Amino acid sequence: MGINEKLILVTNDDSVNAKGIQSLVKIASKSGRVVVVAPDKPQSGMGHAITINDPIRMNRVEMFGEVEAYSTTGTPVDCVKLAIYEILGQKPDLVLSGINHGENSSTNVLYSGTMSAAIEGAMEGLPSIGFSLANYAHDADFMQYEAYISTIIEHALEAGIPKHTCFNVNIPNVKNAAIQGIKFCTQAHAFWADRFDRRLDQFGRPYFWLTGEFGEVNPKEDSDLHALVNGYISIVPTHFDLTNYTAFEQYKSMKL
């Protein structure tokens, strides 16, 4: 390890067994020394969950070849905390999460385990990036976007990211040659129109399965959804202050 070599933590929410994290480790290894700490099973939709009431187990795993790697029974956020405080014993130069099998644009950032790990990195004061590809297939071809992903990683290592902010990077599901470029964006104002499939089990008892469609409300030209639809890789600078300051200004003198 060179004295100036960068230390890069890689995690995800699809587990150590996902193709997306294999690809990210391959790409990130060209920019520094990678250590993997990731969930031992899929954790999609876990949001910013942490494990409070149960102990967490951690095991060395070998599927990343020479790259030091651990699986844990925890959530993506747990993995970031464990990596920093139990494994590395120091803060890494960069936290990477993904590449997620499926997009995390717009309000999906709230449900996303991938992005929660990146946000946790930002809370630790570290440059952090979540990568997602708008393709849910287990065998999606992530490596075709290597040049773009490397560019973003190198930019973060060289120029940094504003403190307590991370990048939410989404790649549209088009061939690499059709990518129009990289665009910095705002979070789209889009929501799931939820509904549930109500089905009956073998005993005639109902169970419910979440489904729905996604649509943008008040489309904005600078939104991540707009960029993705137009073939761009979107980057939203994302932070964790949920205060609605406009509303705060209206309320702050109010007596209840």
Place this chain on the structure above:
Amino acid sequence: MGINEKLILVTNDDSVNAKGIQSLVKIASKSGRVVVVAPDKPQSGMGHAITINDPIRMNRVEMFGEVEAYSTTGTPVDCVKLAIYEILGQKPDLVLSGINHGENSSTNVLYSGTMSAAIEGAMEGLPSIGFSLANYAHDADFMQYEAYISTIIEHALEAGIPKHTCFNVNIPNVKNAAIQGIKFCTQAHAFWADRFDRRLDQFGRPYFWLTGEFGEVNPKEDSDLHALVNGYISIVPTHFDLTNYTAFEQYKSMKL
């Protein structure tokens, strides 16, 4: 049910068996018709998790007396979705979550199942409020704060809450008589200084248990933590746009 009676959905993350939700149902019932849809087991720290890969079960429960109530195997966010799309068949006038056993001020909002349910209500375009008391005891005395909680509920029903915004209400752990009033606040810039307890199980294998201390960085006079320390009930108007607009302005013309 009077024709003008308000429909109020109540959920939480401590489960239908918690004292906090019993107290909130009692208080909210004075302002409208309450329907409870809440997790069947504690879901603290679940963040904005949703159940994607498993079906959800739902059962009628009787512990709220005459109040219509359901427990589900889902997360707090699942409960809000199920309530709207499967149980009520309409959007309620108000979504309430809590009263949480423990505070959810500052960045805790990201980890909080209580607040994620309120944020989900805001995503559905509904006035929504999460209530938390800075007391983790299972038998905490929530009812002593009834007048304050009622005031906040009545205000939301009468004046509404700005669309796609919810209230994050935290009550300090002091006797009701010592409460200084209600203060609108911003989200404090505070973090957990995490560490893990590393212990050995009966077979000598390590396990890890999350612990740590909470501290405010760059204390702000208008923060929720500052209000709580000074004996005020804090209300942060909370939204779900995580874009760091200051950073976006810096980046938006950058070519990568």
